Amino acid sequence: MNITVFGGTGRTGSEMVRRALQDGHEVKMLVRTLNGEPQAGLTRVQGDARDAATVEQLIAGADAVVSALGTDATTTLSEATAAMIAGMKLHGVSRIVTIGTAGILNSRTQPGKLRYQSSESHRKVTFAAEEHQRAYEMLRASPLDWTVVCPTYLPDGDAVGGYRVERDYLPVDGQQISTGDTAAFAYAELLKREHVGYRVGIAY
8 A cells, every 4th residue: 555644753653654664555754854764665755744736746646645743833734634635636545544632522521512622621722722623624524534533642652552442532531542552543544444534532
């Protein structure tokens, strides 16, 4: 499989790239700076995820797209997501898995609200969650086969298993999930397509 990855140098994205290469897939990854040792199966392309032409060229020839882009106090995430959707439509690519945040899952205590909008969240600054919501709403309105993986508190850590997932909600009493297990689940979901058209909460 040919997989195009955005955010592949981050904590979760890099683990997804590692798993894809280990399984023999071809990975094309957008990077801000060209560095690192050559790896079999990996093509690094320097560019900006907000640039529609760059994104479109990166998606050409892909079988699936992964976005592990975070938020950086700008509109990079929403701009990049719009570019990805346009590029995927242009090249006939349907499958995309993105890493979101538990803040955009549904609130259990306040129906009709998302977690970051409700008393379930302790966020004082909501810009990042709002950016993730914008990205999610773009995907939801698109014809793509999308899945948004929504981890809660995300410390570094290996994949150990034993996590729980739930569509559109955070598993009850979920407190955290490692970067390793988030990547393991997201990578498996990319291939298995068990939760197409859903946000998926993940936690121990």
